Amino acid sequence: MSAAAISVRGIGKHFGMLKVLGDIGFEVGEGEVVALLGASGCGKSTLLNIVAGLAAPDAGDLWLHGERAVGHDERRSLAYMFQEDRLLPWRSVRANIEFALEAMRPRLSARERRERAATTLETVGLAAFAEHHPHQLSGGMRSRAALARSLVGQPGILLMDEPFSKLDPQTRAQMHSEVLRLKTLRPTTILFVTHDVEEAIVLADRVIVLAPRPGRVREIVNVSLPRPRSATDADVAEAIRRLRLLV
Ligand SMILES: Nc1ncnc2c1ncn2[C@@H]1O[C@H](COP(=O)(O)OP(=O)(O)O)[C@@H](O)[C@H]1O
Ligand SMILES: [Mg+2]
CATH class of the missing domain: 3.40.50.300 (P-loop containing nucleotide triphosphate hydrolases)
Structure with a gap:
């Protein structure tokens, strides 16, 4: 077993x-x-x-x-999705996700990070909002962004x-x-x-x-x-x- x-x-x-x-x-x-x-x-x-x-x-x-x-x-x-979304307000959704990925997978190139972030945002239905900042998103979209941030490292x-x-x-x-x-x-x-x-x-x-x-x-x-x-x-x-x- x-x-x-x-x-x-x-x-x-x-x-x-x-x-x-x-x-x-x-x-x-x-x-x-x-x-x-x-x-x-x-x-x-x-x-x-x-x-x-x-x-x-x-x-x-x-x-x-x-x-x-x-x-x-x-x-x-392991990835952790907290009770609050903890998105960094001064970064775009894309930058939030790339930042998290950099912490999890420091050896990835900037280009790879960008590609993985884009793919993950597409997966959660946020591709069109990648350049938005968290305050520009609805509660559901922020939740999707937090989910994308958790999943981008493929936990x-x-x-x-x-x-x-x-x-x-x-x-x-x-x-x-x-x-x-x-x-x-x-x-x-x-x-x-x-x-x-x-x-x-x-x-x-x-x-x-x-x-x-x-x-x-x-x-x-x-x-x-x-x-x-x-x-x-x-x-x-x-x-x-x-x-x-x-x-
Ligand atoms: N860092 C801490 N220091 C002291 N007490 C804490 C700390 N974290 C949680 N507690 C206490 O431990 C108990 C359980 O908290 P918590 O795990 O947050 O419960 P839940 O998530 O089920 O609501 C609560 O009584 C809380 O006040
Ligand atoms: Mg709790």
Whole structure:
């Protein structure tokens, strides 16, 4: 059996006296889409930051593709889409994406960077807006730009922390379809954080339900409904209803 893309083993974390995460363990298979679902403050962002290497756990360890992840080297293939889009306001969309690519792949030539940025912007439907600045874009377009920035380095693993929570429901649904469409173009493992039960059911193959104080795994739910999934479908609505009872 091949190694899991992500293996979280006995992770614990304190902030001072506050025990935020207690003995968390789960795996994410290659190509799987997994949601971390839990109430605000239960430690979802802290856990994702630990996977990303932005925070260190006090206990346990993390394995990526069968390798123990101790630093940045094992996280080469990982991209992180934050809760805020974090686009640099003084740079065009294209320049934002080239800048991110330069940090991820410093050996690429300027020409290669430009070509890859253009291709990625085309993929997310933003080619016509490459020279726009972030303030000139709608919320949905900014979200696409942030997604393009995450994907331009061709990550094997994409982490997302409530990336669509500020969008209106219609734009959020469009971004969900977009993420799933992009995943069919290039195989990617996705681990994302949400407090939105509907988002978890629409996107995920499996949902890890976290309990708070300290954050720990309460339940793992398989979602085997066919895609695309819409909350207006009876079986999807039923899965949402059942998951709500667990959160
Ligand atoms: N850097 C930090 N220092 C101290 N406390 C923190 C820090 N980051 C998060 N916390 C606390 O840890 C808990 C979990 O936070 P977080 O991981 O952001 O939760 P979530 O993303 O589920 O809303 C909260 O009580 C928060 O106040
Ligand atoms: Mg959070």
